[in-house]
Amino acid sequence: MERSKMILPDHEIIEECRDVCRATVGVYVLTSCYGCQLVMATVQKIMEIANLVDFKCFYMVSSKSSMHEPVDIAFVEGSVSTEKDLEELKEVRKNAKVLVAIGACAVNGGVQSWSEGDLNYDELYASVYGDSKIKYKGLQAAPIDSYVKVDYFLPGCPPEEDEIMYFLSTFLFGSYPEEIDYPVCAECRLEGNPCILIESDAPCLGPITVAGCKARCPSFGVPCIGCRGPVPHDNSWFDSLALIFRNKGxxxxxxxxxxxxxxxxxxxxxxxxxxxFGRKK
Ligand code: SF4
Ligand code: SF4
Ligand code: SF4
Structure with missing residues (x-):
């Protein structure tokens, strides 16, 4: 599915959400580490809008959750990595007016999709599980937009608290979250960090990774490893970054x-x- 076609705001849907007195929200989990919903569950500022939101499904905070009810806004964490994930994702999509992919696993497949394009999934699966009977067949881990329409993407591993609040607030105001289309380097410069790529030859992926984390890793002298995914719309400085890497050996x-x-x-x-790499130096 082509992502650029899906991030355009659907105003009719948003308008409908605004008309609801208390927006109904669901937080759903596929294959993941639960880190994104843990951040959601502990965002203190959510208390400030608690009376505007009715969480119909959020198993981490309430055992009364049900994933089978319709909701205005669905946040889905995790990649599709089993047939059960896929079944549940399709049901969530059917029940949700607005669906948000939350976190690197849901947005880009996450680290569990690392073997995509390199290794044979069935062989990998057999080497781990052999002939064991597994109730739900495994699938190569994939981002959720490989299977269903996604309205908005909230990147990060996990996403930042203020971004979670931003997404929720815009929906409640009857608006929609705008995409970030600039790289981590922009925030890194604003933080006043020395550039560890240029000054220390560290393999930092900041120039091609979408901002939003306030350059969390380079601020501690650690090279960015790209957890937030590529800058959208091919706005990244890939060529110059790869050329620098190449020139550094x-x-x-x-x-x-x-x-x-x-x-x-x-x-x-x-x-x-x-x-x-296809061209001569
Ligand atoms: S995106 Fe990161 S924090 Fe969120 S579920 Fe995946 S691995 Fe965990
Ligand atoms: S390459 Fe890394 S260290 Fe250098 S400015 Fe960009 S994010 Fe910061
Ligand atoms: S600096 Fe890079 S790896 Fe670190 S949190 Fe930001 S996007 Fe993720």
Whole structure:
């Protein structure tokens, strides 16, 4: 499914949400570490809007949750990694007016999708489970928009608290969340950090990773590993970054592996690598 077609706001849906006195919200989990919903459950500011929201499904905070009820806004965490995930995702989509993919697993497949395009999934599966009888068949981990229409994408591993509040608030105001289309480097500069890529040759993926985390890792001297996924609309500085990596002696395979940790579903990766490594120095 083509992502750019899905991030356009559906005003009719949003208007409908605004008319509801208390927006009904569901938080659903597929294959994941539960980290995104843990952040959601502990966002203190949610208390400030608690009387505007009715959580119909949020198993981490209430055992009275039901995933079978209709909701205005559904937040889905995790990648589709089993047939059960897929069944549940389809039901959530059917019941939700607005569906938000929350976190790197739901948005880009997450680290569990790392083998995509490299290794044979059935062979991997057999090497782990052998002939064991497993109730729900496993599937190669994939972002949720591989299977259903997603209205909005909230990246991060996990997303930042203020972004969660931003998403929820815009829906409650009858508006919609705007996409970030600039890289981590922009925030890194604002934080006043020295550039560890230029100054220390650290393989930082900040130039091609979508901002929003306030350059969390480079602020501690740790190179960005791309957990928030690629900057949308091909707005990234991939060529110049890959060229810097190349000039610093990193190989094509090294760059590919590093970029695939969170973004193995980035279909443009090979083409872009070829642009840099396919030409003579
Ligand atoms: S995106 Fe990160 S924090 Fe969220 S569920 Fe996946 S691994 Fe956990
Ligand atoms: S490459 Fe890394 S360290 Fe340098 S500005 Fe960008 S995010 Fe910061
Ligand atoms: S700096 Fe990079 S790896 Fe670290 S939180 Fe931000 S996007 Fe993720």
């Amino acid at each position: 990193y190989s094509k395979d090294y760059i590919r592996e590093r970029m695939k940790i969170f973004c193995s579903f980035d279909k443009n990766l090979e083409e872009r690598l070829e642009k840099v």
